[in-house]
Amino acid sequence: MRTKLWSTAIAVAALAAGCGDDSSGDNLGIAMFNVAPGAVPAGGDVLLTWRVTAAQRVRIEACSGFDSSAAGDPLDRFAWCIGGAVAELPTEDPSAAQGSLLTTVLRPTRFGLTALAADGTAVQSEWKEVAVDAPPAAGPQVLDFRASPRVIFPDDSAVSIHTHVRNVAGDQVLLCDASSDADDPGRWEEKKRYEPDAAGVVLQSWDMTATEIPTQSRLYGLKTAGGIVLAYAQLVVRTGTEAVPNIVEFSIDPLVLDEGDAATLTWEVIDATPPITVSPPITGFSGATSAGSLVFAPPFFGSGEVLSAETIYTMTATNGIYSDVARVILTVNARPVVDSFTALPTTVAAGADVTLTWETSRTSSVVITAVPPDAGLPATFELDNTTGIIVHPAASTTYTLTASGATTAPTTATTTVTVGSGPSVDSFTANPAAVAVGGTPVTLTWTTSNADSVTVTAVPPDATLLGPFALDGTATAHPAAGGTTTYTITATGPVGAPASIDDSVTAVAPGDVVITEIMFDPAVVADNMAEWFEIRNVTTRAIPLAGFVLGDGTYTHTVTGTPTLAAGDWFVFGINTNTTTNGGAAVDYQYATLAWPNTGTLIPYVGFDGVALDTTSLAIGGAWTAGDAIVLNPAFTTAAGNDTQANWCAARAADAYGTDGNHGTPGALNACP
Known part of the structure; x- marks a missing residue:
């Protein structure tokens, strides 16, 4: 196709020519102005044909981008392009009384024709609108229809017409010479009749060399056997000797491909000045060479949810005066x-x-x-x-x-x-199991499985138990009060219910046990056979006595075994548990190293875990005589109450035990005074 440099329209040589002027005897007028077809896919070609009388020249204008809601009267040329832009299309010979123009439509376009006389008067046609529609899914679609080369000189000997149509089903494709009457496909001269293949595709190239080489410009039409016009192609025969750009080949293979796949661009251009341009741009194509090939990955230009999109690639070659334009429609299937x-x-x-x-x-x-x-x-x-x-x-x-x-x-x-499996606590121990408040810290040790977090709590609360806690680890605890503290570890995992295990620690606090009675100087029986002392559990819980440390101010003894002091009860420690030889006292636990003085000061001590649970200091003398235990007034049975000597008294004569004249209430409530 050939145009002046600033236009992309295709000018078809006049099929009949005659200059019109005011002396011809005809009145200035437009005898015919047609635009066909009325709807094309984006990038499709439309053919404009006209015949005028008494005109010095014609002017063809195209309007695109107009406001489609402002339809108006087709004869109202003031309203035909509201919101759009008007461009004049060049014609091969504006003075020809009859002519045609093949031009490409990318979006809805309105065309108008004006016939102008030598005296400046003008006659305008009604405007013709071409719609841009997507090609029907089941209808024929022209992928390529062109003469190669598009422009020849009369002595050229190699011309081909390339045809590529898809979606042809149950029909034939006819290649015709439409030069005699482009508007009436019924009058076209059939040149070739093509049968589609099994896939409904027609891909043919008609080599005209052996049959005919046109000596005049020709317009070829492509239609179905059923009469549907598909496309036009122009072959221009130049009579001048000037060099004209000619795009001999511009192809992309394959023409249908998946997004991200590669295609091959092939081109050959003669008599053009670089650069050659392609729109939209193709990565790697510089346009500096007149021929070559390039592999590229065509992008997908569709929008929204469309599954396939057609892109019109346009090659333009120019020499500064004339230009040639070729187009290829490439279909890219969107990748899901x-x-x-x-x-x-x-x-x-x-x-x-x-x-x-x-x-x-x-x-x-x-x-x-x-x-x-x-x-x-x-x-x-x-x-x-x-x-x-x-x-x-x-x-x-x-x-x-x-x-x-x-x-x-x-x-x-x-x-x-x-x-996965739910979380589990595989092990959990609190060690030691018995401590004194303020004594040895408790070490908590645990392991878990299938857990992503661990918490450790205490009842009653233990303010020293601080997290965060490892999935497998240890923590240090300090029971805050006497009694049982229950520690609970809870393992939480991404699946399943949390898993928990408890372990308990028994704590004894200062004042939980109180020294309440001491036999420091038994009568008749020797001291090292009959001494004893008594403590009372003043809590509401049983207290294990294992590990308790007993002291007399000089010596100590650590309790062994598993003796337990019941809540509110008394417990007697003595040097001899044999009631026959110890004067008849009921001793609960026998020690071996303690000895109470008969004069001076008594310093009894009961402790556990390095913590003194109760101790006192009492001066011996006065009414405290051999054979009488000293007893704490029950009203002062506290660790502080037994520190006051006045709260102690000698056992009553009525509280005799055994047969040796000793007095006291071992293991029972005291009477004082």
Whole structure:
């Protein structure tokens, strides 16, 4: 095709020519102005034909970008291009009384013709509108129809007409010479009749060398046997000797491909000045060479949810005066997009609920599969499901979403659900199991499985027990009060219910036991056979006595075995448990190293875990005589109350025990005074 440098229209040589002027006898007028077809796909060609009388020249204008809501009267040339832009299209010979113009339409366009006389008067046609529609899915679609080369000189000997049409079903494609009457396909001269292949494709090249080489410019038309006009192609025969750019070849192979796949661009241009341009730009194409090939990955220019998009690639070659333009329609199939595919939660117990959600784009179908198979998956799936479907994997499962669309290969996305066991506490110990308040810290030790967090609590609360806690680890605790403190470890995991284990520590506090009675100087029986002392449990709980330390101010003794002092009860420690030889005292536990003085000061001591539970200091003398135990007034049975000597008295004569004249209440409530 040939145009002046600033135009992309195709000028067809006048089929009949005659200069019109005011002396011809005809009145200035427009006898005919047609635009066909009335609708084309974007990038399609339309043919404008006209015949005027008494005109010095014609002017053809095109309006694009107009406000389609402002339809107006086709004869109102003031309203025909509201909101749009008007451009004048060049013609091969503006003075010809009859002519045609083949031009490409990229978006809805209105065309108008004006016939101008020598005296400046003008006559305007009604405007003609061409709609831009997507090609019908089941109808023929022209991918290529052109003469190669497009421009020849009369002595050229090699000319071909290339035809590539798809979606031809149950019909034939006719290549015709439409030069005699471009507007009436019924009058076209049939040159070739093509049968489509099994896929409905016509791909042919008519080599005119052996049959005819036109000596005049020709307009060729392509139509179906049923009479549907498909496309036009022009072959221009130049009579001058000036060099004119000629795009001998401009092709992209394949013409239909999947997004991301490679295509090969091939071109050959003669009599053009670099650079050659291609629009939209192709990465790697500089236009510096007149011939070559280039492999590139055509981008997908579609928007929204379209599965395929056609892109019109336009090559322009120029020499500063004339230009040649060639176009190729390339179809790119959109690759399906998986915008999101999630499983929540991603870690569960066997059979627990899992919600699968997904969103896709440019997709025609969705299938979700599972490994191992999940019988709970539905048979069909929506393209998008943000609410989700519920599945119940019995084992760790990988779900795969396959999104299919226009491309040969689908797009996949995966999400994995881990099925695991619930958390467990494998071990938990508190050591030592018995302590004194303020004594040795308690060490808590534990191990867990399938947990992601651990908490340790105490009842009653232990303010020194601070986290965070490791999944397997230790912590130091300090019971705050006498009695039993229960420590609980709770392991929480991503699946299943939390698991807990308890362990307890018994703590004794200062003042929990009180020294209440001492036999420091028994009568008749020797001291080292009959001394004893008594303590009382003033709490409401039993107190284990193992590990208790007894002292007399000089010596100590550590209690062994498993003796226990009941709540509110008394316990007697003595040097001899044999009532026959110890004067008849009922001794609960025998020690070996303590000895009470008969004069001076008594310093009894009861402790545990390095902490003094009770101790006092009492001066011997006065009414405290041999054979009488000293007893604490029950009204002062506290660790502080027994520190006052006045709260003590000698045992009453009525409180005799045994047969040796000793007095006291070992293991029983005191009477004082």
